[in-house]
Amino acid sequence: MITLRLRLPVPSPVDVSGLQPALVGGLELAVLGRMKLRMDGKTRTIDELFALSGKPEADRLRITGVTPALEGLGTEMREGLLLLEGDCGDAVGAGMRGGEIRLTGNARHRVGAGMRAGLIRISGSVGDFAGGPLPGAVSGMRGGSLLIDGNAGARLADRLRRGLILVAGDTGPAPASQMIAGTVIILGTPGDSPGSGMRRGSLLIKAGDCTVPPTFVATGTHELSFITLLMRHLETLDPRHARALRGFRRVRRLVGDRGCGGQGEILFPGR
């Protein structure tokens, strides 16, 4: 697998959306090094910005020393495995349509915005609007899975339409705001007003003491078969997180946001 190590510091943003495993992972180092990137209105060769090593391997690529100056990481990615090490900027994996991104580090806002398929794993924390819409878009993520080991910022899964988002840590205010459908799992403590403006979809919150908007109504405690299916699916993605769902065999179910006629659900572990 080819590794691109960023030669620090990069003075201004660089568009690296073309550095995708299926596009460049199989190229010879010499060929890859001569390819050009845009930085500050000028073109630079990859050799100038990155130190290249490793052997070409189709569908795999690693970028280390990542900084927020690298823009467009994994944008519209369709296949392959992209390994990132460092702290990313905005919109990692935006519009992604397949493949897998594994980030060892943190990311800023709009991770996975508008993604349609594929898998993003993040070992650290992310900023606001993770899994939300791209600026100007009607809906957020439309498919795929986003797994975040750390915390998430405000408006996680805003206008989420389809797909799975899991946050192992805490979130900022209004997770699952205006959610249209899909599934969001928060294993830590959610911020204020989870599910506000929610239309449909499922928000699973492990912390039982969280306050939900008064426009959600309690429907009692239930055993829902789909939770088992969800657990089994999570087993295939990350067994650690699947184990954390065991407490959801019985769930306390609230429906809302009735303030906007929504039929979404917030599920807490039941007794």
Added chain:
Amino acid sequence: MKINGVLIEDTFAEAFPMKATRLLITAANANWAMHAAQALTGFATSVIACGCEAGIERRLKPAETPDGRPGVSVLLFATSTKELTRQLQNRVGQCVLTAPTSACFAGLEEGDALPLGKALRFFGDGHQIAKKIGSKRYWRVPVMDGEFLCEDVTRMTKAIGGGNFLILAETQADALAASELAVAAMRKIPEVIMPFPGGVVRSGSKVGSRYKTLPASTNDRYCPTLKQVVTSALPDSVGAVLEIVIDGLSVEAINEATRVGVAAACSRGRKGGIVAITAGNYGGNLGPFHFKLREIMAPRRRR
């Protein structure tokens, strides 16, 4: 050819192409899964008047089902995609959706999609919830004991209906005992069902009748009470005949079911009152699948 003194006639079963699907029905416990499966496969012995042929393939352990609960695998066969779709929706809607704690999943991964939850979801009257988990879509329909969980679509495959063999015995009791042994052995074979009551049919039919409105009538050549009345196919020693009809997802599955079924029936031997094994056909011109008894029962060569 004889097995334990029982004559294996040099003939074949003539079978027909069908469309089939497999469903996995689960419930809070094995009893309720079986109640739902039995209701769904009820009145499904023959496509002549039931619309489809259906049966229970086997019980499923919790580890084998999508939702980790005990379950039952059922197979449904029909002569057309349209009829299979109609039977599927009616039967799942009336027999599985209605059964306490039940859920219903597709049991085949490949083939053309047939609507399952996609059609039944409307029972939720707007309160149904779609849930996509991995690559599959499910419907959660609110019902009075909680939710009915149902996969969006099931898959349809090409299949074969009408594999069969007949057990010719000295007495009704002998025929029945041999049939029970055969069906017990055949139920261990995957991908097949024996759709008639207890897996056995006593009213084998021929095509046509002397009545205009009746397309099929009793197979008089095999009725022991008509031995001197019609041109009988039965020797004097035969006092009863029972038939086992087999529907399967593949030729291999029907071959194997026939092999173990005939072997089990013959295990009683000629001394146990079993006279011969034969098979039903229409001369070989109607159905493209021919299951030749002597080929199927020929000793297997060791490698």
